[in-house]
Amino acid sequence: MKSDWSSSELRRRGIDAVLNEHGVNVTRQRRIIADTLFARNQHVTADQLFEAVNSTGARVSKATVYNTLGLFVRKGFVREIFIDASRTFYDSNNSRHHHFYNVDTGDLIDMKARLVPHFIDQDLPEGTAMDAVDLVIRVRNKVS
Amino acid sequence: MKSDWSSSELRRRGIDAVLNEHGVNVTRQRRIIADTLFARNQHVTADQLFEAVNSTGARVSKATVYNTLGLFVRKGFVREIFIDASRTFYDSNNSRHHHFYNVDTGDLIDMKARLVPHFIDQDLPEGTAMDAVDLVIRVRNKVS
DNA sequence: GAATATATTAGAATTAGTCTAAATATAGAT
DNA sequence: ATCTATATTTAGACTAATTCTAATATATTC
Numbered sequence: 001m002k003s004d005w006s007s008s009e010l011r012r013r014g015i016d017a018v019l020n021e022h023g024v025n026v027t028r029q030r031r032i033i034a035d036t037l038f039a040r041n042q043h044v045t046a047d048q049l050f051e052a053v054n055s056t057g058a059r060v061s062k063a064t065v066y067n068t069l070g071l072f073v074r075k076g077f078v079r080e081i082f083i084d085a086s087r088t089f090y091d092s093n094n095s096r097h098h099h100f101y102n103v104d105t106g107d108l109i110d111m112k113a114r115l116v117p118h119f120i121d122q123d124l125p126e127g128t129a130m131d132a133v134d135l136v137i138r139v140r141n142k143v144s
Numbered sequence: 145m146k147s148d149w150s151s152s153e154l155r156r157r158g159i160d161a162v163l164n165e166h167g168v169n170v171t172r173q174r175r176i177i178a179d180t181l182f183a184r185n186q187h188v189t190a191d192q193l194f195e196a197v198n199s200t201g202a203r204v205s206k207a208t209v210y211n212t213l214g215l216f217v218r219k220g221f222v223r224e225i226f227i228d229a230s231r232t233f234y235d236s237n238n239s240r241h242h243h244f245y246n247v248d249t250g251d252l253i254d255m256k257a258r259l260v261p262h263f264i265d266q267d268l269p270e271g272t273a274m275d276a277v278d279l280v281i282r283v284r285n286k287v288s
Numbered sequence: 289g290a291a292t293a294t295a296t297t298a299g300a301a302t303t304a305g306t307c308t309a310a311a312t313a314t315a316g317a318t
Numbered sequence: 319a320t321c322t323a324t325a326t327t328t329a330g331a332c333t334a335a336t337t338c339t340a341a342t343a344t345a346t347t348c
Contacts, residue, residue, distance in 0.1 A: 025294070140272060
């Protein structure tokens with residue numbers, strides 16, 4: 001079900017077309033959430049997205065933000081990044097890449113793809129298939 | 145401050161000695177938490193550990209379990225694994241390895257070290273030093 | 289456009305984890 | 319051993335992220 005596409009492709013082709021193509025009904029709320037989320041590559045929390053969406057004058061409930069993010073994750077439009085128990089980010093760039101997380105500043109930074117390891121199916125536990133590769137390198141500020 | 149040692153070393157040398165050596169005062173609660181946690185290599189949640197500790201008749205508060213886990217993480221005795229917003233595991237095996245997480249079953253499985261990528265400092269963001277490499281491969285049950 | 293299915297909503301509920309301030313225990317000096 | 323300072327533990331209140339509920343609204347199908 002998950003497709004490999006980029007947020008720039010989505011911006012180019014239009015949100016309605018892409019959602020339709022993936023069997024997702026287009027609603028006012030989903031459109032504004034997608035518009036906000038995919039405006040650029042970014043890492044946002046559910047709450048930040050809720051604020052961003054509603055700061056434009058639109059009215060979308062928090063439950064819908066959560067529902068829609070869940071839907072977009074299932075469809076592979078966004079990636080969920082679990083930093084710690086109270087920090088879940090949604091990444092509007094769904095291309096293959098990973099992250100550096102600065103524990104001092106809270107910054108979440110994209111990692112160049114060439115640094116991403118690759119795994120072969122044979123190495124996975126018996127009877128399973130790969131779902132996602134989540135790699136977070138935690139860094140701290142160097143004391144100079 | 146973080147040291148590289150194994151839980152088996154701790155079992156061999158005794159908890160009191162190792163805690164002392166790292167400047168950690170030994171208390172009744174810390175001893176029983178360490179005994180329970182390092183009895184074997186395992187992945188436990190704070191709550192599971194709280195239950196395990198208290199099921200032996202000992203009385204240790206939940207706050208102390210959290211405090212002690214935090215202390216042990218800072219000292220490098222245990223590793224924190226963030227699976228999702230409501231699943232934080234503590235890994236009593238602090239040797240260099242990573243994890244497979246089966247999203248269908250909830251199983252968290254150790255990954256062989258040879259699969260772990262290695263990174264060079266030069267590739268880290270400017271002015272930062274490596275703190276931890278957290279790699280979780282999410283897998284799902286194959287539909288046969 | 290009526291019937292059916294899907295989506296949205298406010299607010300309650302849940303849950304993991306943190307905080308507070310009082311009580312207790314430990315360590316260091318005498 | 320006793321005193322004093324410091325560190326630790328505790329119950330329970332609190333917070334924040336997320337999920338649930340069940341009523342309402344919107345979309346899709348016939």
